[in-house]
Amino acid sequence: MSSVNPRSTVSIAGLPLHALLVPIPFVCFVATLVTDLVYWRTAEMLWADASAWLLIVGLLVSLLAVPAGMIDFFAEPPIRRLPAAWIHGIGNVTALVLSIVNALIHTRDAYTSVVPAGLILSAVVVVILLVTGWQGGALVYRHGVGVRGVVPPGVGARNVGTTLLSKPILGEPGVGERSVDTREKQQP
Amino acid sequence: MNAARTKVSAAIATTTTAAAAAALFVLTGCGPAPQDPSRQIGANPDLPPQHQYLLPPMHVAKVVGWNGATPSVAAGLRVQAFATGLANPRSLYVLPNGDVLVVGTGGPPAPVRRPKELVMNWVEKMAHSRTPPGQRILLFRDTDGDGVPDQHSVFIDHLHSPFGVVLVGNDLYVANTDAVVRYPYVTGETRITEPGVTLCELPGGPIDHHWTKSLTASPDGSMLYAGVGSNSNITENGIQAEVGRASIWQIDRATGAHREYATGLRNPNGLQFEPNTHTLWAVVNERDELGPDLVPDYLTQVRDGAFYGWPYSYYGQHVDPRVQPQRPDLVAKATLPDYALSSHVAPLGLVFYSGTNLPAHYRGGAFVGEHGSWDRSVLNGYKVVYIPFADGHPSGPAEDVVTGFLVAGDQARGRPVGLAVDGNGALLIADDTGNSVWRVSASPSTSGN
Numbered sequence: 001m002s003s004v005n006p007r008s009t010v011s012i013a014g015l016p017l018h019a020l021l022v023p024i025p026f027v028c029f030v031a032t033l034v035t036d037l038v039y040w041r042t043a044e045m046l047w048a049d050a051s052a053w054l055l056i057v058g059l060l061v062s063l064l065a066v067p068a069g070m071i072d073f074f075a076e077p078p079i080r081r082l083p084a085a086w087i088h089g090i091g092n093v094t095a096l097v098l099s100i101v102n103a104l105i106h107t108r109d110a111y112t113s114v115v116p117a118g119l120i121l122s123a124v125v126v127v128i129l130l131v132t133g134w135q136g137g138a139l140v141y142r143h144g145v146g147v148r149g150v151v152p153p154g155v156g157a158r159n160v161g162t163t164l165l166s167k168p169i170l171g172e173p174g175v176g177e178r179s180v181d182t183r184e185k186q187q188p
Numbered sequence: 189m190n191a192a193r194t195k196v197s198a199a200i201a202t203t204t205t206a207a208a209a210a211a212l213f214v215l216t217g218c219g220p221a222p223q224d225p226s227r228q229i230g231a232n233p234d235l236p237p238q239h240q241y242l243l244p245p246m247h248v249a250k251v252v253g254w255n256g257a258t259p260s261v262a263a264g265l266r267v268q269a270f271a272t273g274l275a276n277p278r279s280l281y282v283l284p285n286g287d288v289l290v291v292g293t294g295g296p297p298a299p300v301r302r303p304k305e306l307v308m309n310w311v312e313k314m315a316h317s318r319t320p321p322g323q324r325i326l327l328f329r330d331t332d333g334d335g336v337p338d339q340h341s342v343f344i345d346h347l348h349s350p351f352g353v354v355l356v357g358n359d360l361y362v363a364n365t366d367a368v369v370r371y372p373y374v375t376g377e378t379r380i381t382e383p384g385v386t387l388c389e390l391p392g393g394p395i396d397h398h399w400t401k402s403l404t405a406s407p408d409g410s411m412l413y414a415g416v417g418s419n420s421n422i423t424e425n426g427i428q429a430e431v432g433r434a435s436i437w438q439i440d441r442a443t444g445a446h447r448e449y450a451t452g453l454r455n456p457n458g459l460q461f462e463p464n465t466h467t468l469w470a471v472v473n474e475r476d477e478l479g480p481d482l483v484p485d486y487l488t489q490v491r492d493g494a495f496y497g498w499p500y501s502y503y504g505q506h507v508d509p510r511v512q513p514q515r516p517d518l519v520a521k522a523t524l525p526d527y528a529l530s531s532h533v534a535p536l537g538l539v540f541y542s543g544t545n546l547p548a549h550y551r552g553g554a555f556v557g558e559h560g561s562w563d564r565s566v567l568n569g570y571k572v573v574y575i576p577f578a579d580g581h582p583s584g585p586a587e588d589v590v591t592g593f594l595v596a597g598d599q600a601r602g603r604p605v606g607l608a609v610d611g612n613g614a615l616l617i618a619d620d621t622g623n624s625v626w627r628v629s630a631s632p633s634t635s636g637n
Contacts, residue, residue, distance in 0.1 A: 043512040045426040049302050056303040104242040107304040109424035109477055111512040112240055 006082075008146030009075040010068040016146035018072055021065035022092075022136065026129055028058030029099055033122040039114045048106070048114050051122070055103040062096055072146070082143055084135040091132035095125045219245055222480035222566045225530035229586050233528035235503060239479035240510075244304070248315035248562045249570065249600035254622050257601060260592035261628055264547045267590065268336060270616060270627040271328055276321035277618040277625055278400070279537070279606030281353035285375055286611030288328045289343060290618065290625055293350050294321025295399040296365060296392070301425060315562055315600075317621045323347045325362070327378050328625075335612055335627060341378040344371065349396075352403025352414065352459070356441065363401035363414055366392025368439060387444045391416055391432045395425050398433075398473075400536065404459040405441070407466050412439040413490075415470060417455035422475050422510045423499045434498045436470065436490055452496035452522060458538025458556070458607070462489075465580035471535035471556055472525065474502060480564045481531045487538065487556060487575065487582065488525035497522040527582040532561035533569030537606040540577075543613025545630050553577045555589065555615055557604040570594045572604050572617055572628075590617060590628055 008016030032054045039047035069089065072079060079085045102121040106113050139145040220239055227234040254272075261267045271277070274292055281289040298309050324345040328337035344350075344362065352363035360373040362384065369384035390401055398417025405412050418434035419425050436456055438449035455473035462469055468490040474483035475498065483502040497504070499511045501519040529535055537557030541550050553576040558569035572590035576583050593602050602622025610616050614629035 045424060048424075052302045052304065101242065103303075107244055107302075108240055108510070109420070109422045110510040112510045113424070115512075 005144035005147045005149055006076050006078040008072050010071050011146065014148050016068075016072065018065055018069035019136075019140060019146055021061055022069065024061040025058035025065060025096075025099075026133060028054045028061070029095065029122070029125050029129060032058070032102070033119075033126045036114050036119045036122045040119055043111065045110070048110075051114065051118070052103070052106040055099060055106055059096075059099060059103055062099075066092065066096060079139075079145055082139060082145075084138045084143065085145070088132045088135040088139060091128050091135070095128040095132065098125050098128075219565070220479060220481075222564055222568075225533075225568050226585070228481060228484040228528050228530040230582070231527060233484045233503070233530070234481075235484075235506060236479060236481050238482060238509070241477060244308075244477060245480070245563050245565060246311050247565050247567065247598070248311055249560065249567060249594060249598050249603075251315070251317065251621055252595065252599045252601060254601045254624065257595075258592070259590050259602070259617075259626055262587070262589050264549075264631055265589070265628050266631040268627045268629075270336060270625040271326075271340070272624045274322075274326070274623045274625065275319045276317055276620045277605075277623065278620045279351050279353065279402075280608035280616050280618050280625065281355070282608050282610050282616070283355060283373075283375075286330065287378075288337065288608070288610060288616065288625075289353055290326045290328060291350050291353060291606070292322035292324055292326060293347070294323070296349055296396050298397070299395055301395075311562070315621075317623055319623055323349065325350065325353065329378070333612075335610070335614060335629060339378075343378065344380050344384075348392075349399050351400040354403050354405045354412065356405045356409040356412075359441075361387065361403060361405075361412060363390070363403040364392075365396055365399040365401055366390055368401075368403065368412060368414055387412075387441070388414075388437075388439045388446050390414060390437070391419070395419050395429050397421075397425065398455040400455075400457060402457045402459045402470070404461065404468075407461055410441055412441055413437065413449060413459050413468060414439060415453075415456035415459050417457075417473070418498060421477060422508060424510075430499070436468075449492060450490045450494045450496065452494075452498045452500075452518075453490070454498040456490070457536045459490075460538050460540055460554075462577070462580055463540055463542045464552070467580060469538065469540075469554070471529070471538045472496070473534055473536075474531075475499070475508065476532065476563050478508070479531075480566070484528040484531045485533050485535050486525040486529055487527040487535065487554065489581075491523065494523040495521055496525060503528075527575065529556060529558070529573070529586065530568060532564045534559035534561065535569075537572075537604065537618070539607040539609055539615070541574075541609060541615070543609050545613030546615065546628075547630055550574055550589075554582075555607050556586070557607045557617060559603050559605055559620075560593070560600070567594060567598055570600065570603060572607065572615075590615075590626070593619070593622075 010017045032051045035047045035050040105118045277290045279291040325343040327343035329339040330337045349365035354361050360371045362369050367389045368387045370387050371380050371384045397419045402415035414437045419429040435448045435451040437446045439446045453472050456470040458471045471487050474485050500515045501507050501522050504524045535556050536559045560570035561568045570593040573586040574589045575586045602619035604617050605620045606618040608616045614627050617626040
């Protein structure tokens with residue numbers, strides 16, 4: 001009894017667009033917190049300007065990444081059955097809305113473009129992203145969302161969160177270690 | 189399955205809608221309603237609480253041009269087109285023989301430091317004339333005495349964002365955006381081809397936010413005064429970019445040495461000596477993005493050594509939280525300006541009227557050219573006002589003298605900038621957006637009084 005991995009609807013040559021793009025806003029918004037913090041401590045406008053650019057780049061890439069992720073989510077019922085997908089999606093949309101507001105706050109001039117509202121929003125967004133990023137990782141690396149291939153019995157959605165724990169220290173390989181790549185090599 | 193999908197979609201939709209609605213509420217809920225500008229005219233303007241926006245408030249008048257129309261003038265006055273079809277005329281200077289210099293000019297290209305500036309530069313372009321600015325001074329001459337010129341020539345060409353002009357003896361000084369340059373002038377000549385000699389360099393690029401350098405000379409001709417506007421709205425280009433800026437420079441005409449005569453003046457323009465008291469006055473563009481009614485622009489006497497607040501505070505000790513590190517020591521000694529003109533009117537021209545052509549009502553006071561607001565939901569300015577003076581100080585409310593620059597509420601036929609009084613005592617108005625110079629004189633029925 002085997003099942004197919006949840007598909008990514010928006011993919012290019014089998015590579016899921018959402019997973020390809022979503023690291024860019026993640027990195028931008030995390031870096032915004034860093035540059036905001038440096039500005040807060042130095043009052044050197046260079047850092048506030050850097051935050052403004054990071055936010056804009058993050059938002060522009062989100063314009064592609066978020067719809068791709070939403071389409072994947074709505075088009076594929078197996079994805080919607082995963083709690084991780086819900087946390088990831090709702091969290092990221094929240095982070096996106098907060099980042100839009102944050103980008104507007106960063107259009108203010110000088111100190112109050114960052115302190116305090118911008119800095120607080122940047123920090124809240126990073127906290128959200130820590131959670132949603134972890135869940136996004138789980139969607140791919142545990143549940144195989146968008147990963148091409150067939151899930152063997154006992155692997156996949158039903159084994160939520162067991163991969164790390166089931167990894168054997170000694171002895172027989174655990175189920176979680178049997179990656180898709182290995183399987184594909186064994187199949188012929 | 190379908191039911192489940194619908195439920196899920198509904199849940200997501202609700203969440204997204206709620207988030208979007210919250211965001212929208214925050215965005216549209218921004219900004220107090222503008223109050224009546226008359227509450228901010230005079231020595232004690234009403235200063236409402238500060239408001240910091242989420243969306244920078246932009247409301248620029250769409251440029252529609254004059255199409256044969258003319259501005260409206262107060263009773264007893266008439267207006268004529270002095271010159272039309274110009275390229276961004278911004279400032280005016282009348283030579284002793286009556287020749288009128290018209291400075292056609294535009295600012296240097298603005299660098300983009302932040303994504304915001306991409307939008308701001310675009311909006312600013314919308315608010316100005318489509319004609320590419322010249323970088324030259326034109327000379328207009330009226331040979332038949334009817335007040336309207338019948339000759340014109342290119343007086344000085346290939347300048348660098350010029351604005352201020354002043355003649356002392358045979359030395360004609362032009363304030364380019366980066367230097368005061370001296371040219372030899374002989375009465376009656378219509379073109380200067382000799383290269384200028386730099387008297388004193390002024391803060392110019394690469395960032396050159398407020399680029400118009402206003403210029404005047406002391407009554408005895410020994411000193412020049414140049415207005416050097418700030419390099420930002422409120423230090424967002426870094427405090428290092430503000431060295432020597434937001435101040436009025438006193439330049440020794442003999443040596444070119446300079447000192448900062450007065451500081452803390454965000455964008456001082458229209459430098460003029462009041463003819464009776466021989467004191468220096470200027471109109472100053474105050475800071476933006478603290479609300480529709482903050483901070484009022486003003487007309488003030490410029491006192492030697494005085495600090496007028498920018499960037500740390502406004503109207504004395506009203507501290508601006510956007511400036512870091514703050515300077516309580518400077519805020520404590522900030523001087524109150526003399527006369528508020530209300531918020532965001534953008535005064536760029538000032539002239540004291542000591543002529544005799546206009547009705548007696550207008551003698552001894554000051555005309556101010558208000559370029560008009562771009563960041564206030566109800567437009568303000570876009571007119572020339574008169575402020576009566578007594579004993580060398582403003583003595584009453586500002587009166588509208590020349591209006592009609594706006595039509596249908598928010599379309600601009602033109603925008604007044606620099607002012608001058610011509611050899612016959614008529615008021616000249618440079619209109620950079622309407623690409624014209626207007627001449628306001630006594631209407632035939634009231635002239636000769």
